[in-house]
Amino acid sequence: MNGTPTPNSNEAPAIVTEQLTKRFGSVVALDGFSLAIAKGQIFGLLGPNGAGKSTTIKILTTLLDASSGSARVAGFDVARSPVEVRRRIGYVPQLLSADGALTARENLDLSARLHGLHGARRKERVQEALAFAGLGNVADHLVRTYSGGMIRRLEVAQATLHHPEILFLDEPTIGLDPMARKTVWERLEQLCQDHQVTILITTHDMEEADVLCDCLAVLHEGRLAVVGKPEELKSQVGPGADLNDVFAHFSGAVIEHGGSYRNIRESRSAIRRLG
Template sequence: MNSLRSQQDAADASAIVTKKLSKHFGDLIALDQLSLTVVKGQIFGLLGPNGAGKSTTIKILTTLLNASSGYAEVAGFDVAKAPVEVRRRIGYVPQLLSADGALTARENLTLSARLYGIFGAQCVTQVREALEFSGLLNSADQLVRTYSGGMIRRLEVAQATLHRPEILFLDEPTIGLDPVARKTVWERLEQLRRDQLVTVLITTHDMEEADVLCDQLAILHEGRMAAIGRPKELKAMVGPNADLNDVFAHFSGAVIEHGGSYRTIRESRSTIQRLG
């Protein structure tokens, strides 16, 4: 009885669970028996070089891609058997630009609200709250094509959380942003976790971001789990003076390659998507 209760308690505390999750594209193994657990309320980071399986993992967890084998559960629902229930409980910010530059921030958010089934006075209220949350209330009626990269990313986070999801997925959340804009996005994610108890899963190549923002990290290499643990624990595994760059190189065998305006952010994300 105690064993069953412990298993149930663990399940109740888990936002995301995968067991031997795999994805094959013909002879290419993009993801190879990935097993991990993300605890509710965590900010969890997936690290790894291009082609390691990070984006594939997120696409499976957000129901955009079917797994070849294994099991994945998000917000208590099997992603293969109950994809609609999963989608109702998640927000997703992809690498590719998701905000429409020909619309204002208010128009982008209103469109998102309607897609989530939010109308009338509730729509007006939640759009205003989203603008306030993202710090865009004063520029709400300007075209998004005139925004900086940081403003666009804050808008995209606001779009993805407009319906108040339990879990937020972000693929490279601060790519192409300057240090000030990057820090602002971090603050918004911390605020979501603190005020709305949102669980956050991100992929990133930014080791400072991983160290500062993430409670726990998993490093993927060639589709497999290479290491998992808190940033402090992973650094201790590599050496007394190791930083996360050392950890990344040690477990993935790779060196991190680091890569404004609406056009700049669109081009940088398109390049990354093309390269995998």
């Protein structure tokens, strides 16, 4: 990604997992996952449905307890200090987090209140978020009238109102057209460059992974198959390889490939049901 600050090797990683494991009965969704993500990176998790990507995100955002192993986010153990972790992160899930019955301004104002922002500070952050999302001219329109790209920009703005150190996004551009997708990428790059936010995304979009991510990890059946920069991973597969080849080589799978408010809600709901 152009313009990304170079991580300082002397700094503690933004995210560290050690033998992180999650079991659902007899099913092992995550199996001994160990990884360190440097501060200031956009880091991508790749893998087929059921590989453990969303499970990893949920554990790191304190929404799910690990069965064993440990994880530290922004220097805090997710199991022992979940409140401290939540104060320092933003999270944009696959499912819609913006309320279609409210305006963008109302959605942002509600989020700001939930983050403990009050008075003039809250109004300032809301205006800042509207500008960041490029929604100033439609701030008082109902979100249900927005396109999918506008909704996603609003959701990113909601998740960063409190200036988090780390931002998690589960399938950030699912269902978006190419122009809307590019605009979301630009907003994420801006966050990373201007505010040194560490960003962790899951994606099935290999172009997104190649263009946006500084480093990638491929998960296969809950285990870490490989980690490295996009160009390094392509070179490991062979001359002329692209990230589709990397995905197939390390995960043993082929990528399976929305809009209005309804379109984006339905596409994300379908992805959720598929795991």
